[in-house]
Amino acid sequence: MLATLFAQDGSFPLLDEPTNHLDQDGRKQIAQYLKAKKTGFITTSHDRDFLDKVIDHSLVIEQHQLVLTHGNYSDYFIHKEQRDSTAIKKNENLLKDIHHLKQTRQAKFQWAQQAENEKKNNSHADKGFIGAKAAKMMKKATIMKGRLDTAIEERKGLLKEIEKVVPLTINVLPTNHQPLLSINDLTLSYPTKQLCSNITITIEKK
Template sequence: FALIDEPTNHLDEDSRQEISNYLGKHEKGYIVVSHDRDFLNQVTDHILAIENTEIHLYQGNFATYEDTKQKRDEFNHERNQKLKGEINELHQQKEQFYHWAQKVEARKNIGRKYQHVLNRRTRLNKGAIGHAAAKMMKKSINARDRMDHKIQVKQGLMTNIEDIPELSMNFKANYHSTLLEIQHLDLQIDGKSLFKDLNLVVKNHGVISLEGRNGSGKSTFLKMLLDKAPTAKYQGKYELADGLSISYLPQDFTEYKGTLHNFAYEHKISYEELLNNLKKLGFPRASFATPIEEMSMGQQKRVALAKSLVEPSDLYLWDEPANYFDVFNQDQLIELLKKVKPAMLLIEHDEYFIEQVADQRVRLDIA
């Protein structure tokens, strides 16, 4: 019985389809861990989801699970809102009882102050006023206790819905309308031709998806723009606007090392903002003191992404941002990119992610 952990990471579209076709013919069954929605829709008929430390089993593929979960979350959200309103009303009633108790206590004290006068003039029982006040105070306290019990019951009925914090990025649209212009570009590395005749214009807003099979030169192209591909050669023309601040999210982030504090200092970014983004990405606080090289791949990826989000940038070069990220983190990025529309060249093989964020899709075919 096969246990398969994230088989599509770093694979191109054709390779993902090969795995989908193979698993579709698998007769003995398997458990697959993946965050690739299109892939899961092709290869699953049950979803086992871990939500807020609870395990839920759904019949159907990932699309069925998402639809069911969304409807359940909407129902629970409406129910929670109703319960919150009822809890607020109970708190107001409790507050009213508290003020009433305060008034009773004040009257009791006044009664004590003038009790000798009242006793002399009216010959009232000395304990009458105090007894009545104590009785009313006890009634007030009992009422408040009942309110507290009702509030606890209502709070116990509320459902814990997974919250997805909203991310932010330090993007400022450059005053240049065109940031990068490429004309008839051919790219080679170590004597091997990668792609030919690329024509592309990158404006100061909008996400452009660079697509193609592994080996078509996508990552090498980004590195060339950053002067990080010394063995790459090109014919044609490309022109970057002067003075651009470029943020790069590499596919290989294992070069990052040391503590988060030293990492922030080395890359000249705010340590506080780095930690804030990591918290929003679900990074455990207990791992803040762990050296980056000792973190899991998923944690290292969150550090790399948080760094890119903090950096003041005119242009983003992101290489496979969805890799190692769960669906919730992917949704955070999707909502962010839809909202901000930064100037970005994006390399990604996750079809769902591309469809959600790309304003333009460009395919690089192997020469």
């Protein structure tokens, strides 16, 4: 199928995992052909070494966006690590700002609440004066809280999503089987040729 595709003049092939089911020599041959190919092509592959040999641009899906970079996959990965590092530092600074703003908001609320409590607990003072003072402070605190809430939400909106690779853990379950495999008098053959005969094998744990 690959040979038929490559034999078509003027084609712009889309190659989906072209190295699947190929041995090392086949992969090398395909890579050499694509590297020398004068017309363009698009390929998808999990074989990073193959990609590095044949591509000059990378188009990668990253969460909510497409990222196009000049160069092979290794070039893209270096660029991604640099972007991630910058984003992580920016996020750290934004989170510090958000924490500070939340502390300021809490302090302003407590300050206004103290004035309100002073009005309630001071029975001998001028209620009108204290009430007006408390109302004024509460109004200021409410306005300040609104501004701080807006600033917090703005900073939250600037936080960057960082792709994280979740480690793949494999929990190996111990086995008490001993032996693991026993083969007695095995014979393998084609219709016209015998490969082996009378094989007896015992595979034990470890």
